[in-house]
Amino acid sequence: MANEITAEEINKHDATLLKDIDDALANCMKCGNCQAGCPIYRETRKEFSVARGKISLMQAILSGKLEITKEFDSMMAQCLTCKTCAANCPCGVKADELILRGRHATIKARGLNPIKKTVFSLLSNRPLFNTVLRMGGMFGWLTFKDIPDKNAVLSRLPMPGMDPNRATAPLASTPLRAEYPPVIKVDNPRYKVAFFTGCTINFMYTDMGKAVIEVLKENGHEVILPGAQHCCGTPVHVSGAFELANEMAKHNIEVFERYECDYIVGACGSCVEALLDYPKWLEDEPDWAARAQNIADKVREISQFLVETGYKTDNLGAINKTVTMHDPCHMVRGIHVTEQPREILKSIPGLNFVEMKEHDRCCGSGGSFSLAHYELSRQINDRKCENIKATNADYVCASCPSCRMHITDGIVQNKMPQVVYHPIQLLAESYKLGKQK
Amino acid sequence: MEKDQLIAEMKKIVGEENVLHSKEALYAYSYDATPGHIYMPDVVVSPGNVQEVSAIMKFANEHKIPVYPRGSGTNLSAGTAPLKGGIVLLMLRFNKILDLDLENLIAEVEVGVVVQDINDYVAPHGLIYPPDPGTVKTASLGGTICENSGGLRGLKYGITKNYVQGLEVVLANGDIIHTGGKNVKDVSGYDMTKLFTGSEGTLGIITKAYLKLVPKPEAQASMIAVFNTLEDAGNAVSDIIAAKIIPATMEILDNSSIRTVEDFMHVGLPTDAAAILLLEVDGHPVIVADEKEKVLEVLKKNNAAEVTLAKSPEHKEQLWTARRMALPCLAKLRPTTFVEDATVPRSKLTQFLKIVTKAAKDYNVTIGTFGHAGDGNMHPTIVCDLRDKEEMERVHKAMDVIFRGAVELGGTLSGEHGIGLGKLPWMELQHGKEGMNAMKAIKRALDPNLILNPGKLIGEC
Numbered sequence: 011m012a013n014e015i016t017a018e019e020i021n022k023h024d025a026t027l028l029k030d031i032d033d034a035l036a037n038c039m040k041c042g043n044c045q046a047g048c049p050i051y052r053e054t055r056k057e058f059s060v061a062r063g064k065i066s067l068m069q070a071i072l073s074g075k076l077e078i079t080k081e082f083d084s085m086m087a088q089c090l091t092c093k094t095c096a097a098n099c100p101c102g103v104k105a106d107e108l109i110l111r112g113r114h115a116t117i118k119a120r121g122l123n124p125i126k127k128t129v130f131s132l133l134s135n136r137p138l139f140n141t142v143l144r145m146g147g148m149f150g151w152l153t154f155k156d157i158p159d160k161n162a163v164l165s166r167l168p169m170p171g172m173d174p175n176r177a178t179a180p181l182a183s184t185p186l187r188a189e190y191p192p193v194i195k196v197d198n199p200r201y202k203v204a205f206f207t208g209c210t211i212n213f214m215y216t217d218m219g220k221a222v223i224e225v226l227k228e229n230g231h232e233v234i235l236p237g238a239q240h241c242c243g244t245p246v247h248v249s250g251a252f253e254l255a256n257e258m259a260k261h262n263i264e265v266f267e268r269y270e271c272d273y274i275v276g277a278c279g280s281c282v283e284a285l286l287d288y289p290k291w292l293e294d295e296p297d298w299a300a301r302a303q304n305i306a307d308k309v310r311e312i313s314q315f316l317v318e319t320g321y322k323t324d325n326l327g328a329i330n331k332t333v334t335m336h337d338p339c340h341m342v343r344g345i346h347v348t349e350q351p352r353e354i355l356k357s358i359p360g361l362n363f364v365e366m367k368e369h370d371r372c373c374g375s376g377g378s379f380s381l382a383h384y385e386l387s388r389q390i391n392d393r394k395c396e397n398i399k400a401t402n403a404d405y406v407c408a409s410c411p412s413c414r415m416h417i418t419d420g421i422v423q424n425k426m427p428q429v430v431y432h433p434i435q436l437l438a439e440s441y442k443l444g445k446q447k
Numbered sequence: 448m449e450k451d452q453l454i455a456e457m458k459k460i461v462g463e464e465n466v467l468h469s470k471e472a473l474y475a476y477s478y479d480a481t482p483g484h485i486y487m488p489d490v491v492v493s494p495g496n497v498q499e500v501s502a503i504m505k506f507a508n509e510h511k512i513p514v515y516p517r518g519s520g521t522n523l524s525a526g527t528a529p530l531k532g533g534i535v536l537l538m539l540r541f542n543k544i545l546d547l548d549l550e551n552l553i554a555e556v557e558v559g560v561v562v563q564d565i566n567d568y569v570a571p572h573g574l575i576y577p578p579d580p581g582t583v584k585t586a587s588l589g590g591t592i593c594e595n596s597g598g599l600r601g602l603k604y605g606i607t608k609n610y611v612q613g614l615e616v617v618l619a620n621g622d623i624i625h626t627g628g629k630n631v632k633d634v635s636g637y638d639m640t641k642l643f644t645g646s647e648g649t650l651g652i653i654t655k656a657y658l659k660l661v662p663k664p665e666a667q668a669s670m671i672a673v674f675n676t677l678e679d680a681g682n683a684v685s686d687i688i689a690a691k692i693i694p695a696t697m698e699i700l701d702n703s704s705i706r707t708v709e710d711f712m713h714v715g716l717p718t719d720a721a722a723i724l725l726l727e728v729d730g731h732p733v734i735v736a737d738e739k740e741k742v743l744e745v746l747k748k749n750n751a752a753e754v755t756l757a758k759s760p761e762h763k764e765q766l767w768t769a770r771r772m773a774l775p776c777l778a779k780l781r782p783t784t785f786v787e788d789a790t791v792p793r794s795k796l797t798q799f800l801k802i803v804t805k806a807a808k809d810y811n812v813t814i815g816t817f818g819h820a821g822d823g824n825m826h827p828t829i830v831c832d833l834r835d836k837e838e839m840e841r842v843h844k845a846m847d848v849i850f851r852g853a854v855e856l857g858g859t860l861s862g863e864h865g866i867g868l869g870k871l872p873w874m875e876l877q878h879g880k881e882g883m884n885a886m887k888a889i890k891r892a893l894d895p896n897l898i899l900n901p902g903k904l905i906g907e908c
Contacts, residue, residue, distance in 0.1 A: 033782070036782040036783075036832070036833075036834065037779075037782050039480070039482070039778050039782075039783065039784045040478060040479070040480050040481075040482070041480050041521065041582070041778075042479075042480055042519055042520060042521040042582070042585050043582075043584070043585060045519055045521075045585045046563075046584040046585050055539040055542075055559075056467075056472075056475075057475040057476055057520065058471065058472060058475040063475040066474065066475060066477075066478060067471060067474060067475060070474050075474065076470060076471060076474055079470075079471065081469045081470075081471045081472075082471050085471055085475075100774060100775030100778055100779075101775065101778045101779055101784075102775075102779055
């Protein structure tokens, strides 16, 4: 059988997939400092859970000692992309990005896993994606049962790939972007601000989106809601499906280029990070990278935008509650925005701000990670909930819908009283209360 | 023995979920923090209690299968690298602090607990566990006992062996023994506790330890001093001790380290200085105030070009950036980093630093040196690229000069990282044939089948 492919040939082929990150991998000195912060390692204490282990495995592929197998794939999947390893690496190794390269190589060598393939093919077809999620929202009451006062639901029916006891976010009966005109005019606008909603805010947490729009209006900004905007691509990019993620990036660039706006704001740390990273995603295509950079220059996270351009504080109503804040991974280590949401919360009269322990530690969500590894992500979440509990806060704020969903689940499972909001929701509420005076 | 049979036996002892044997998982346990040592084990086993460890050892001993105890795998001497295949014994399920005895100031701790977690646990009681290796946030207690780790506070507070008062150990044949205990004074029999401490996993599997705790010092005073010659810095160190002051820490950075940190951090370090000393005295506030003045006097007498006192804890952190960032910045220069720990008597510090600087020049390798000046424990840090064979030859030649130089000055190959495999070639130079034979006799007595971390510390036996 002269045509049979040998193991050696497979190894050689697999090695070529990682060739260009040989130097980046070699910079890891294997000190193991990444063990101290990795939320997954803290629970599993297995070497392949931590960045050092994953980097070593990729080096083994490069040197032909291992091949890309299902086991390798599942080890690469054990990462929340929380960037804690990269932030604390003495050698400055960006392990989170290298792990995505490992995932990318896995897809090249073995193809996408079947569930992801289905989800991603849905994501690659924007009209179908919108229809499916909209229909889901219209008939949501059939499948989900409300949890009072938490903006959360429990599934009535077994859902594929989801733990039956998990509290999740409801699909909105009407998506956010369908509730508003494409341009929300104000008299003599200070700035024209395009709003990148992201999927979770558009289809699930429309309350967060409405708060963003209300706050922008209150501060005299015209709000543009491009209807054709699509998923930012983060879930696809972190799976290593770079080619599809890049297509989604290009789509969003084209859409936002059509509007004359001064700023583009988002209310989800991960979406905002993606928009800022588009130039890097597209670096192999210089023309696109340049267009991406023009977009990126206008991008701000909502609290960042408000603090940078100034916001009204003379008409705020009192919220007599205690609030604590969780720093989503992509806010603190992705786009480095931590002070602005605090500044906004502290400016609200009556609101008592208490810092929780380990406020910048990952909640365990990791986007789709929590779907595939629910038990593990719950363990990480329980630690977050312990820290929340110790503050005796009424509210928890998080500038990320995915964290909001996951922490809400943790709070429900641990039978705690807190409610989770985006900081901007409390600001919107404060403006509203100010008008009732 | 067939690999499948070994795996099946291990699963019987610890349960299926505590045995790893996929090729990928084995690879993840083929290395530690030491560059250039990768060896595949046959199986990774995580026992959950001392009886399981005993059963594993009995089986391994009977079938002459090598066993390598492992915690976090952060050691710098290839101490946990599974050199000859066999069983990696992952001790991280031993993760409990069993007791804190405030009357005897003793903590009873399992070996898989991370050292920093011990400190966090005892801190609310106003206590500290002083050994603080650079890996304090990641290293397991077991690893630091096996390597007899030190740290920044070694000069005044001693090292791991000074705080381990008793052990639970599983011998090679599976016997479980207890050494020492809560008694401060204990001269009953050989000091087995000290024998196992620093034995690098070659004499037994440590499962639990009784740790001595000490009250947290009430006050500190920190300062940084800049010197234009190595001689002045070295003399300042000796004179401080001669003045009968024992600082909690007394760290030194050489010119190469200073320049590297400044290049990366831009914190305004004097790049033309020959050395920087960082000092901290601690204890009762009255004594601290007095010692601080005396230290300042000594520094001045020894021509310190500049001395800065820390005004607040934050200011101290700022001053100590240079020391904290020395290794990270050096590591960023090149892909591979060898952190050595050759140690000399304090009085020979200047001579030793000159040997290191000359070796770097002679063999054209990049070496930055920093370390614990107070106890003579230096960290010549060699940065290079393991993939460059020609460079590696020069690196090994430089290492040879450094180790020989340290031994000739009456020093030792390792102050705190252990011998493992990395420094094995120089062991006889330091201990002589007779010394090695005595150590080998101990090894053969306790581990006649040579299954415990074979080939390490004393080499082939």
